[in-house]
Structures are given as C-alpha cells and as structure tokens.
Amino acid sequence: MTTTHGFELLREQVIGEINATARLYRHAATGAELLSLINDDENKVFGVNFRTPPTDSTGVAHILEHSVLCGSAKYPVKEPFVELMKSSLNTFLNAMTYPDKTCYPVASQNTQDFYNLIDVYLDAVFFPRLTPEIFQQEGWHYELEAPDAPMTYKGVVFNEMKGNYSSPESMLRELSQRSLYPDITYGLDSGGDPRHIPDLTYAQFKAFHQRLYHPSNAKLFFYGDDDPDERLRLLEAYLGGFQRISVDAAVPLQTRFTAPKRLSRTYAAGSNEHGSAKETMLTVNWMLDEPGDVETALALGILEHILIGTPASPLYKALIDSGLGEGLAGGGLDEDLRQPMFSIGLKGIDTRDADKVEGLINDTIGTLARQGIDPMATEAALNTVEFSLRENNTGSFPRGIAFMLRALRGWLHGRDPLAWLAFAVPLAAVKARAGAGNRYFEGLLERHLVANPHRTVLILQPDRAQAEREAEEEAARLAQARSAMNAAEIEAVIAGTQALKRAQETPDSPDALATIPTLKVADLPRQNKTIPIEVTRLRDTPVLYHDLFTNGVVYLDLGFDLHTLAPSLLPYVPLFGRALLETGLGEEDFVRLSQRIGRSTGGIWPQRWSSTVPGAARCAAWFCLRAKALPHQTGELLAILRDILTEARLDNRERFQQLVLEEKAAVESRLVPAGSGYVDRRLRASFHEADWAEEQMSGLSYLFFLRKLAADLEANWEGVAATLEQIRRTLVNTASMLCNVTAEVAHWRDLEPRLGDLIGSLPRAAAASADWQVAAGPSGEGFTIPSKVNYVGKGADLYKLGLKPSGANLVVRRYLRTTWLWEKVRVQGGAYGGQCMFDRFSGGFTFVSYRDPNLLPTLDIYDRSAEFLRGSNLDETELSRNIIGTIGEVDTYRLPDAKGFASMQRYLIGDTDAARQVMREEILSTTAADVRSFADVLAEVAASGRIVVLGSDQAIAAANAQRQGFLQVSKVM
Numbered sequence: 011m012t013t014t015h016g017f018e019l020l021r022e023q024v025i026g027e028i029n030a031t032a033r034l035y036r037h038a039a040t041g042a043e044l045l046s047l048i049n050d051d052e053n054k055v056f057g058v059n060f061r062t063p064p065t066d067s068t069g070v071a072h073i074l075e076h077s078v079l080c081g082s083a084k085y086p087v088k089e090p091f092v093e094l095m096k097s098s099l100n101t102f103l104n105a106m107t108y109p110d111k112t113c114y115p116v117a118s119q120n121t122q123d124f125y126n127l128i129d130v131y132l133d134a135v136f137f138p139r140l141t142p143e144i145f146q147q148e149g150w151h152y153e154l155e156a157p158d159a160p161m162t163y164k165g166v167v168f169n170e171m172k173g174n175y176s177s178p179e180s181m182l183r184e185l186s187q188r189s190l191y192p193d194i195t196y197g198l199d200s201g202g203d204p205r206h207i208p209d210l211t212y213a214q215f216k217a218f219h220q221r222l223y224h225p226s227n228a229k230l231f232f233y234g235d236d237d238p239d240e241r242l243r244l245l246e247a248y249l250g251g252f253q254r255i256s257v258d259a260a261v262p263l264q265t266r267f268t269a270p271k272r273l274s275r276t277y278a279a280g281s282n283e284h285g286s287a288k289e290t291m292l293t294v295n296w297m298l299d300e301p302g303d304v305e306t307a308l309a310l311g312i313l314e315h316i317l318i319g320t321p322a323s324p325l326y327k328a329l330i331d332s333g334l335g336e337g338l339a340g341g342g343l344d345e346d347l348r349q350p351m352f353s354i355g356l357k358g359i360d361t362r363d364a365d366k367v368e369g370l371i372n373d374t375i376g377t378l379a380r381q382g383i384d385p386m387a388t389e390a391a392l393n394t395v396e397f398s399l400r401e402n403n404t405g406s407f408p409r410g411i412a413f414m415l416r417a418l419r420g421w422l423h424g425r426d427p428l429a430w431l432a433f434a435v436p437l438a439a440v441k442a443r444a445g446a447g448n449r450y451f452e453g454l455l456e457r458h459l460v461a462n463p464h465r466t467v468l469i470l471q472p473d474r475a476q477a478e479r480e481a482e483e484e485a486a487r488l489a490q491a492r493s494a495m496n497a498a499e500i501e502a503v504i505a506g507t508q509a510l511k512r513a514q515e516t517p518d519s520p521d522a523l524a525t526i527p528t529l530k531v532a533d534l535p536r537q538n539k540t541i542p543i544e545v546t547r548l549r550d551t552p553v554l555y556h557d558l559f560t561n562g563v564v565y566l567d568l569g570f571d572l573h574t575l576a577p578s579l580l581p582y583v584p585l586f587g588r589a590l591l592e593t594g595l596g597e598e599d600f601v602r603l604s605q606r607i608g609r610s611t612g613g614i615w616p617q618r619w620s621s622t623v624p625g626a627a628r629c630a631a632w633f634c635l636r637a638k639a640l641p642h643q644t645g646e647l648l649a650i651l652r653d654i655l656t657e658a659r660l661d662n663r664e665r666f667q668q669l670v671l672e673e674k675a676a677v678e679s680r681l682v683p684a685g686s687g688y689v690d691r692r693l694r695a696s697f698h699e700a701d702w703a704e705e706q707m708s709g710l711s712y713l714f715f716l717r718k719l720a721a722d723l724e725a726n727w728e729g730v731a732a733t734l735e736q737i738r739r740t741l742v743n744t745a746s747m748l749c750n751v752t753a754e755v756a757h758w759r760d761l762e763p764r765l766g767d768l769i770g771s772l773p774r775a776a777a778a779s780a781d782w783q784v785a786a787g788p789s790g791e792g793f794t795i796p797s798k799v800n801y802v803g804k805g806a807d808l809y810k811l812g813l814k815p816s817g818a819n820l821v822v823r824r825y826l827r828t829t830w831l832w833e834k835v836r837v838q839g840g841a842y843g844g845q846c847m848f849d850r851f852s853g854g855f856t857f858v859s860y861r862d863p864n865l866l867p868t869l870d871i872y873d874r875s876a877e878f879l880r881g882s883n884l885d886e887t888e889l890s891r892n893i894i895g896t897i898g899e900v901d902t903y904r905l906p907d908a909k910g911f912a913s914m915q916r917y918l919i920g921d922t923d924a925a926r927q928v929m930r931e932e933i934l935s936t937t938a939a940d941v942r943s944f945a946d947v948l949a950e951v952a953a954s955g956r957i958v959v960l961g962s963d964q965a966i967a968a969a970n971a972q973r974q975g976f977l978q979v980s981k982v983m
Contacts (some may be wrong), residue, residue, distance in 0.1 A: 012676060015242035016250060017044060023433045028402065029415060032428050033238070037245070042224035042254045045417055045427050047233040047410070049547050053903045054124045054234030055099055055410025058135055060227050061259035061422060062218075063195035068210035069202015070218045070334045071108040073149035073167045075114075076213075078142045078223070082130075085525050089832070090130050096828045097528040099898035102408050108346060109187070109200045110261045110421055113415070117408040121236055125244065126527035132248045135223055145212050147837060151510065152491070152857070154503045161492050161503070163208060163484070164863065169799055171202045174862030176797040177359070177682035178277040179299065181343055182291050182470050185351045189466040190297040191264045191788035196347055204798075208487070225249045227257040229421055231408030231410040259346045261423065264297060278480065279472030280796045280983040290473040292364050293340040293355035293372045297464040300349050304429045306421070307345060308395075313341040313438065313454050315391040316383060317375070318354060321592050322604030325354065325389065330668050334367050335359040337675030346415070346700045348423050352459065354641040355468075358675050364469050372460075372464050375607055379456040388444055390608025397612040399433050401563055401638075417754040430913035433633040476963070513903060514838045523887070531890050531934060534897050538926050548766040548937040553749040554917060555758055556910040563612065564757050565638050565907040566765075567750035567914065568651065572620070572631040572703070573779045579737055581715040582708040583633055585593035586737050587616030588669050590635070590654050600665060603654075603935040610646040612638035618707060620700040623919045624815075628779060629700035630918045632748070633741060638907065639755045647770045655742050655772060660734040663727050672724060674716040681982065683712075685801035685960045686858040690847060692958045693805040696787040697853045703782065709745070710793060710982065713763030723840055744769050746777035748918070752910025790957040791976035792966040799841075799861040800871035800961030802868040805953065807862045809853030811950040815934030818940035820899070822879070823848040823855075825892045825941065830878045834871045835859050841868070850929070851919065855951065865969045866961060873952035879945035884938045931939045 012019040017035040027033050030049040037044065040637040062071040070843070072288060079091035087093060094103055102117035114135055116127040133494035150165035191197040231477075232241045278290060301307040316323040318338065326338060344351045356367050404412045413431060421427035429436075443450040473479075474709040495503070520818045572583065591607075591614060594600040607614055610902025620631035659665075681688060691709040694701035705711050723730060749765060751758055770813075813819065827845045836843025857872040904912060916922070958978060959966060970977050 011153050013038060014239065015246040017242050017246070019808065019826045021428070023432070025426055025428065027399070027434050028431055030233070032431070035555060036429065037225060038187055038248050039254060040249050040251055041254045042225035042230060043842070044230040044232070044245065044955055045414075045421070045942050046109075046238055047413065049233070050234065051234050052119045053117055053408050053410065054119070054121070054231070054236050055117045055408050055414065056104070056117060056124070056128045056131070057113055057411065057414045058131060059111055059113045059229040059231065059255075059414070059422075060135075060222055060420060061110060062222050062326060062894050063259060063261050064200050065195070066209075067148070067166055067206045067474070068157060068214070069171060069199070069207050070210055070215055071112055072171075072201045073145070073207075073210065073215065074219055074223075074520040075105045075107045075112050076148040076167055077140055077144045077502075078134045078138040078219070080148065081139040082133040083139075083563070085772070086139065087522045087526060089837075090134060090526060091521065092828050092832055093526045093891070094127060094130060094398070096895045098127060099529065099901065100127060100883045101903040103127065107200055109196050110348070111182045113230075115411045115414060117410060119901070120529070120664060120718040122533070123971045124236060124527075125327055125531055126550045126652070128691040130526060132245075134371065136225070136248055139163075140216060141218060142212050143510050145215050146506070146510055147514065149215065150207050151506065152503050153507050155507060156504065157500060161488050163488065164205070164840040166836060166840060166842060167188070167202055168204060169206050169840050169863050171207065171412075172204050172798040172863070173842060174201060174683065175204055176278065176292065176424075176799060177679075178279075178470065179339070179679040180356075180683065181277050181447060182339060182468070183353075185273075185275055186293045186295045186340065186466070186468050187344070187351060189271065189353055189468050189746055190295050190464065190500045190600065191349075194262050194264050196261070196264070200632045203212050205483075206304065207814040215503040222259055224257060225252045226243060226255045226257055229418065231414045231417070233413060239373070253957060264298065264349055267464040267589070268298075269463050270467065272467045272469075272470045274471065276471050276473035276476055278477035278796045278798060279474055280794070281474065288336065288358045288360050290359050290361045290364070291339050291357040291470040292367050293353050293356065293468045294358060294368055295340070295351060295353040296459055296462050298350045298458050298462070300423075302435070304433065305439050307430075308436050309440045309451070309454055309665055310343060310350065310458065311345065311468065312391050312395050314352070316387050316394055316451060319391060319394065320604045320608065321599040322383070325371070325374050325379060326369060327601065329354075329356055329367075330367075330672065332370055334363050335693060336671040337679075338672075345419055358671065360473055361469070362667070368467050369779070375455060375459050379452050379460045382449065384605075385450055386602075386605045386609065390605040391808055392441055393445065393610075394608045394613070394871070396437060399437070401561070401612065403907065405905070405908070406703065406902070408903070435655060457758040459592055472498070476796070480798070481964070484893045511838065529894055531893055532592065534894065534934070535932070536738070536930070538930050539901060540923050543913050543917065544811055545830070545917070548749070548762070549744065549769040551744045551747050551749060553751065553765070554914050556913055558752055558906045558909060560642060560753055560906045562757070563638055563907075564641055564644055565636075565752040565910055566647070566761075567637075567911060568635045569632045569748040569750060569914070570597055570634070570743070570844050571619070571746040571777070572633050572741070572784075573628060574740050574746050575737065575776050577706070577778045579733065580703055581712055582733060582737060583618060583707050584616075584712070585666070585669055585673060586734055587618070587633065588659045588673075589660055589734060591661040592614065592669060593665045594720050595657040595659065600659075608652060610643050611650065612640070612643075614647075614650065618704075619915060620703050621915065621919050622698050622700045622849065624851050629698065629703065631700060631703050632918065641760060644761050645764065648764055652768055652771050658738075660738060661731050666730070666734075670716060670720050672718055677713045677716060678983065681795055681960070682797055685797075686796075686860040687804070687841070689801045689803035689958045689960050690856050690858050692791065693803050693856045693956055694849075694854050696956055697805070697807040697854045698787065700786050700852065701781050701854060702784040727793050739773075743777055744772050744774045747772070748914070750910060750914040751977050752906055759815070773933065785958065789976045790977040792959045792961070792970070792979045793982045794966055794979065795960060795983045797962050797969070800865050800959060801859060801967050802862055802961070803858040803867055803958045804869060804872045804954040805854065805856030806951045807853050808848070808855045808947045811947045813853060813947045814943070815850065815853070816940070817929035818936040819848060820850060820946065821889075821892050821933055821936040822941050824896050824899075825884070826875060826879070826890075827861045827880070828876060828895070831857070835862070835868055835920055839864050839868060839871070844871075851921075865961060869957065875950060876945040876948035877947065879941050882941065889936065889938060891931060893936055897930070900930060900933070968982075
C-alpha cells in the first residue's frame with residue numbers, strides 16, 4: 011500500500027462526471043480519512059468534518075461550531091475567523107452544524123490564501139482555546155449589571171435559535187423531523203432549543219470537543235487545482251501529533267413504527283388583524299429506508315421531482331388545486347439523514363380541514379401508485395435531474411463544497427464516498443428501469459410512501475398567547491435561578507458579566523494579530539478580471555454575447571425594460587413572471603407546458619434586477635426570462651420562449667388566484683428568517699428609484715399589496731386580468747428588449763439566426779419610459795411580528811450627505827462590518843449578526859442587525875460608528891487586511907452563466923472595465939484619511955438617518971415609550 015506523508019492510498023478513481031481524479035486515503039496513525047479530488051477548478055475547497063450527533067437539545071454541537079473559531083493555540087486572537095474575513099480572498103468561509111455532523115469548509119482561488127485558510131481552520135478545530143468566556147459569549151450566560159438590575163440570558167447561539175424558534179416554518183421543519191426519529195439523535199435539536207441551551211454546562215461543552223473533535227473521527231476533503239501532494243503534507247503537520255482513539259459517534263437506526271402517529275403542536279402567532287382563519291400548517295412525514303446503493307438514492311430524488319418538483323407535479327398540483335391551503339409546506343426529500351425523510355403538506359389551512367389535507371396526500375400518492383405516473387412527467391423529471399447533475403451549477407456556492415456534502419451522505423455512515431459522485435452508471439440503470447415498462451417509480455412510491463407505516467402527521471396551529479407565555483416562562487426561569495443564588499453568587503454573576511465585557515472590549519495585542527497569516531497588498535493582481543462581451547444587434551434588438559467555456563450548455567437571457575411600466579404596475583411583476591410559466595398556453599395546460607420545459611431544456615425561470623445608473627436620472631430595472639439548454643435543445647427552447655411570451659393564459663383566473671396565495675404565504679414565511687433583508691429594502695426604498703422599485707416587488711410593500719390583491723381578486727378579476735394583459739403588451743416589445751447569450755462560439759453561431767427569428771416573431775412598437783416617484787417615507791418605522799428577536803436598521807444616502815464616490819468607501823464599509831459592528835452588535839450585544847451595506851452606484855448606506863435581542867442599544871451603536879472611525883487605530887497592517895478582503899469581494903468567483911449575467915448588468919448601467927479599474931486602484935490605494943472622511947458622513951447618518959425596525963410588539967412599544975414615539979408602528983403579522 012502506497013504511503014505519502016503518513017497517508018495510505020486506499021483507492022484512486024477517475025470520476026468523469028465531475029471531471030476529477032479521486033484519491034481516497036487513510037491516515038496511518040489516526041485513522042482519519044481523506045477524499046482528495048484533483049481537477050482544474052481554480053476555486054479550491056478544503057473541509058474538515060466530524061460526526062457530532064448530540065444526546066440532548068442544549069445545542070452543544072452548534073455552540074462548539076461557533077466557539078472553535080474564537081482563537082486557537084497557534085492563533086491566540088479573539089476572532090481568527092473575523093481576521094480572515096477582513097484579509098482573505100476567500101470565496102467561502104464558514105461552518106455548518108447538521109443533525110449528525112459539523113462541517114468546516116473554506117474556499118479560495120488564490121493558492122497561498124487557500125493554504126492560510128486551511129492552517130487557521132485546522133488549528134481551530136484541533137487546538138481551540140475554548141475558554142469559559144468563549145462559551146459564555148457564543149453559547150449562553152447570565153447577564154447582570156447590578157444587584158437591583160434585571161438578570162437576562164445572553165449569547166450568540168441562544169439568540170440565533172430564539173430567532174429560529176420565532177419562525178413557524180422553521181419550527182414546522184424541525185418538529186416534522188423530530189416526530190419521525192423519537193429515539194435517536196435526529197429527534198433532538200442539534201442547533202439548540204432556547205429552553206434547554208441554559209442547561210448546558212461548560213464541562214459538558216469541553217467534553218464534547220474532547221470526545222469528537224479528534225482526527226480519528228474526521229472526514230477530510232480537498233478539491234481543485236492545488237498540488238495534491240502538498241495537501242498531504244499540510245495535513246500531516248497537524249495530524250502527526252495524534253494517536254488513534256476509538257470514537258463512538260455512529261448514528262443508530264431508528265426502530266420502525268408499526269403504525270402512523272399524529273401530533274399537534276402550536277406556534278407563537280400575532281393578533282390576526284387580517285382576520286384569516288387559515289393559519290394552521292400540516293405535514294405528512296415518512297421515514298424511508300437507509301439507501302443501500304446510489305441507484306436507489308438517485309431514484310428517490312427523481313421520484314421527489316416527479317411528485318413535487320414543479321407546480322405542475324401531480325402531488326404539488328393536487329394540494330394547491332384543493333384550495334385547502336395557501337402554499338406547499340414540508341421540505342420534500344432530506345437525503346442528508348442516515349434514514350432519509352420525505353415531508354409534504356400545506357400551510358395556511360383551516361384546522362378543521364386537517365383530515366382533508368392528510369386524506370388528499372394519501373389518496374393522491376395511492377392513486378399514482380395504482381393507476382400509474384404520467385410518462386411525460388417521468389421523462390421531464392429524468393431530463394431535469396440529469397441536466398442538473400451534469401451541469402453542476404451551484405451558483406455562488408463553491409462546487410467543491412457541494413461535492414463534499416454529497417460524498418458525506420454515505421461516507422459519514424461508513425459507505426463509499428465516491429459512489430455519491432460517480433452518478434453516470436446508477437443514473438443509466440434508473441433510466442433503463444424506468445424505460446422498461448415495469449412501473450419502476452410506481453413501485454418505489456408504493457414501497458417508500460404508500461405502504462410505509464413509519465409516518466407521522468404534524469399539525470402546527472397558531473397560539474396568540476404563546477409568545478407572551480414563553481416570555482413569562484423565561485422570566486420565571488431567570489427568577490428561579492436568581493432566587494436560588496445567595497448574595498455572594500449574585501456578586502459573582504455581576505463580576506462575570508463585567509469580566510466578559512472587559513474581555514470582549516480588550517483588543518488583541520499586535521503580536522497576537524501578527525500570527526494570522528495573510529497576503530500582502532503587493533501580492534494582489536493590479537488588474538480586474540474582465541468578462542468577454544460582444545455587442546451586436548439582431549432585428550434591431552441589442553444582443554450581448556459572451557464567449558465563455560460552458561461545458562456545452564447554452565445560457566440565454568431575454569430582458570425586458572421595466573421602466574416602460576407605470577409605477578402602479580410594478581407589484582404585479584413577480585406574479586406576471588410566474589404566470590408566464592404557470593398558467594398554460596392556449597389549449598396546452600400548464601402541466602403540459604411544465605413537462606415540455608422539463609423534457610426539452612435545462613430550465614426557464616423569471617428574474618428581476620434593478621440598479622442606480624451613475625449620473626442618470628432614471629434607474630435600470632429589467633425583467634428577464636432566463637433559460638438554459640444543450641445545443642441540440644435550443645430549437646425547442648426558443649419555441650417555448652416564443653409561446654410563453656405570446657400565448658400564456660394570463661386570463662386563467664383559478665391558477666392566478668393560486669399564485670397570489672402562494673406568493674403571499676411565501677413572503678410571510680420569509681419575514682423572520684430573512685428579516686434583515688426586508689429592513690434593508692424598506693430603508694433604501696426612500697433613497698433611490700431602483701431600491702423603491704425593488705421594495706414594491708419584493709419588500710413589505712409587496713406583502714401588503716398581495717394581501718389586498720388576495721382579498722379583492724374575486725370581486726375585481728376582470729380588472730386584474732386586464733392589468734396582466736397590459737403588462738404583457740407593454741413589456742413584450744422588441745423595441746425595449748435585450749438578449750444576453752453565454753455560450754461557446756460554435757454553439758452561438760448555430761443559435762444566432764434562430765434567435766433572430768424569435769425576435770422577429772415578437773411584437774414591436776414605440777416604447778417610452780414611465781415616471782416613477784420615490785416616496786420619502788417617515789423618519790422611523792416599526793413593523794411588528796410575533797418574534798423573540800428584532801431586525802434593526804438605519805441608513806441614508808451618503809452621496810447626498812457629501813461623500814464622494816470612491817472604491818475606498820468599500821474598504822471602510824468592510825472595516826466597519828468586521829470590527830465595530832461585529833464586536834458591538836454580535837459579540838457584546840448577542841445578536842446573530844450586524845453589518846452595513848453600501849451601494850457604490852447610488853450612495854445608499856444601511857446598518858442592519860439580524861436576530862437581535864436589542865433595539866435602542868443597537869441604534870446607539872450605529873450612531874457611535876463615526877466616533878469609532880475617528881478614534882480607531884487603523885495602522886498599515888489593519889488597513890492592508892481590509893483592502894485585501896475588499897479585493898476578494900471584487901474578484902468573487904462566478905460560474906459562466908453568472909459571468910454572462912454580471913457582464914450584462916454592467917453594460918446596462920455603464921459600469922465599464924475602465925471604470926471598474928479606477929475603482930480597483932482606489933481600493934488598493936485607500937488611506938487612513940479615507941476612513942476619517944467617511945466618519946464625517948456617518949455623523950450625519952446618526953443625526954438624520956432613517957430608521958426601520960422589524961420586531962416584537964413589546965420591543966417596539968418599549969423603544970417608543972423611551973424615545974417618545976419615534977417609530978411609526980404598523981402590524982405585519
């Protein structure tokens with residue numbers, strides 16, 4: 011057996027599906043396993059993964075995930091993770107806790123930066139500091155300022171999970187999983203239940219690391235174009251000092267139920283001012299067999315797509331057509347569990363209809379198993395899944411991490427990790443079985459769902475008093491804990507609170523900071539990466555072409571200028587985009603259209619985009635139909651696009667009503683998980699036209715629009731149908747249209763004349779831009795939701811306040827985010843996140859916090875940001891680190907389709923390569939004086955900035971009482 015740097019090569023295999031050579035190793039001394047994927051992808055990935063099944067819901071695995079990144083033996087600084095955020099060119103830097111594993115992946119396009127990241131992460135997981143202060147900061151602690159002050163819980167994970175438990179959809183997923191696995195680790199909350207997190211002791215926390223964070227329990231992973239032998243040398247430098255131990259971290263199998271179970275739970279709901287009786291959610295959940303082979307696992311994924319992969323899928327459609335609910339619930343197939351689960355249901359139902367929903371699900375799958383699945387649905391699902399597997403389009407998420415997580419599905423439980431990557435043979439077997447006429451998918455459906463007694467029904471109902479009751483219960487727990495303390499113990503809590511704050515406020519020493527490996531500014535490329543673009547015209551319509559290697563995929567975007575629409579029409583645009591694809595064509599219903607798209611293309615989907623245009627009065631705002639196909643499919647792709655644009659059944663009243671309810675339910679479900687995004691959009695809507703338009707189409711204004719539309723649709727359908735047709739007549743006009751193509755040159759030359767024919771078949775008329783008036787909005791708004799945490803925002807237009815456009819502003823924004831805001835809002839304030847955003851085109855600047863236990867203290871931190879910048883000791887080293895991190899953002903990694911779309915965006919707003927190069931030079935030459943000048947405008951933000959808060963009734967009312975009604979209050983839920 012070949013041994014290199016302490017690693018025994020167990021197996022080598024070429025995996026053509028991902029264009030990589032795979033080498034599977036075992037570390038001789040410790041038993042650590044390494045999967046090394048070697049290919050030509052410059053976006054290199056490393057990951058260290060541990061099996062970490064918890065034995066309770068105290069969140070120990072999650073708290074440890076946070077804590078190991080708070081300093082280590084070699085890097086004795088408070089936040090190596092944050093120092094890397096400042097100074098790395100990383101394309102991914104994070105960690106993730108799952109129900110049975112914890113993963114620490116990093117990615118970078120720069121080899122030296124990649125090695126730096128690996129070194130810090132390996133030292134972090136194997137040699138962390140894990141002091142009591144770190145446990146208190148990241149996990150939980152009692153916070154008490156004085157003997158007569160209120161005692162509270164504080165901690166980053168504690169507040170993160172409070173936010174998670176404030177989301178009904180998050181709770182639905184969590185409780186659905188727990189219901190199926192009551193006897194094993196999957197029946198616990200690895201993230202931590204806020205009621206149980208304070209039960210975790212420091213000793214238990216330390217013991218969990220000692221037991222599980224050992225090389226003998228590690229699955230190590232590399233991917234990319236770096237030196238494969240250097241990988242082994244880097245790892246041996248860390249693993250060489252360990253000896254093999256026995257680690258019991260296997261996830262046992264859940265004993266199967268002999269009969270289905272039914273559970274009813276509640277969630278904290280608002281006052282229901284909208285008067286809806288449909289606030290209950292229901293899922294039907296199945297535990298499936300542990301997949302014995304990849305073929306079965308692939309087949310189950312395809313079966314999921316057949317059932318619920320698109321709105322036209324039979325189970326999805328049956329649920330929505332029933333009118334029993336507003337939107338789909340349940341996560342579908344979860345393949346990351348040892349015994350996978352399948353979950354499906356409805357949200358927005360009447361509790362009295364629970365039996366009907368359960369019956370509908372069982373009847374639908376039973377009928378499909380007995381009477382058969384539409385062959386065209388099977389064909390569409392097979393093509394869609396195969397296209398997705400071969401394209402491997404993971405968006406901005408590094409491909410290597412996606413492969414790592416896929417390999418871990420089997421690897422974590424002692425099975426072959428390569429089998430989950432080499433999909434061609436098992437996929438061919440699935441296709442052969444499906445084509446043999448033996449009811450293959452019907453058999454899978456019968457076995458895994460219809461005849462499977464390991465099933466639960468979970469009903470999640472609203473409880474108007476639950477939020478107040480939980481707050482009272484927390485207060486009672488704190489009161490009980492405090493009453494059990496004597497005077498000396500209370501003084502000890504006060505001293506501990508003060509000691510933790512002193513530790514948090516004490517800066518790292520220069521010597522400690524110097525240990526963090528970093529590049530030098532001189533190591534950075536002086537030139538921006540450019541994207542090829544050729545601007546031509548077809549039938550007098552602009553066409554942008556990007557000659558990029560796409561592995562044979564043709565990417566086509568059809569853009570339509572939204573500025574041709576009256577402002578009152580903008581809120582309809584998201585629904586219009588869905589209606590084009592989900593209402594059918596003439597005599598072809600939307601099921602057949604969906605199958606046609608699935609069988610013949612890689613997908614078609616709508617996307618909106620808007621941006622300020624520097625120096626222009628009007629913004630750029632575009633609606634795009636985005637599509638992809640293999641070269642031999644492009645003829646049918648163009649035909650489908652023509653049919654969608656000209657023949658979509660926008661008068662399909664029943665289907666459009668379903669879309670409205672689904673959209674409303676979807677926005678409502680995102681309010682808590684994505685609260686800071688809604689705050690950010692609401693703030694910006696008062697500054698600039700592009701942001702105002704986006705808020706109309708995706709913000710709180712859009713939610714209010716959807717609620718009114720849902721209420722009025724029955725009485726005013728003719729008016730709504732006329733509005734949709736007006737939008738089509740106005741938008742679908744080649745005089746205000748743009749085509750964007752990303753493909754290899756031979757495929758473009760073949761597509762070009764046929765694209766011209768498509769353009770020629772579409773309407774053309776004179777086009778004019780409409781006037782959009784941006785509403786200023788009140789100086790402060792508070793939107794109430796039933797949440798245990800808040801999302802706090804403040805912002806302004808910095809260019810109007812006198813700031814000059816410069817790339818240096820991006821460096822200052824990064825510096826603020828990774829120092830002041832991280833330390834004050836997250837570390838000391840206990841919020842899960844705090845950051846600031848800056849739009850270099852418009853000058854729009856916003857502070858936002860995420861899952862924040864505070865409100866006024868966070869606003870105070872924002873207001874003291876100018877003082878921080880003026881007083882900061884920004885030496886050359888710190889400045890260089892933030893310059894490097896900013897360049898990393900500019901040079902972000904993009905897959906070919908994203909490059910082509912980004913190039914189109916730059917073209918439409920005039921962000922030329924020359925202008926971008928000037929920006930890069932400004933970033934590279936940022937000085938401390940730039941930081942101080944930024945402080946001047948932040949002082950103006952403190953004085954006159956606009957405030958938006960999304961949070962609890964109690965928090966907003968208390969803030970208004972203290973600041974004399976500075977927030978204009980609206981109830982959202």
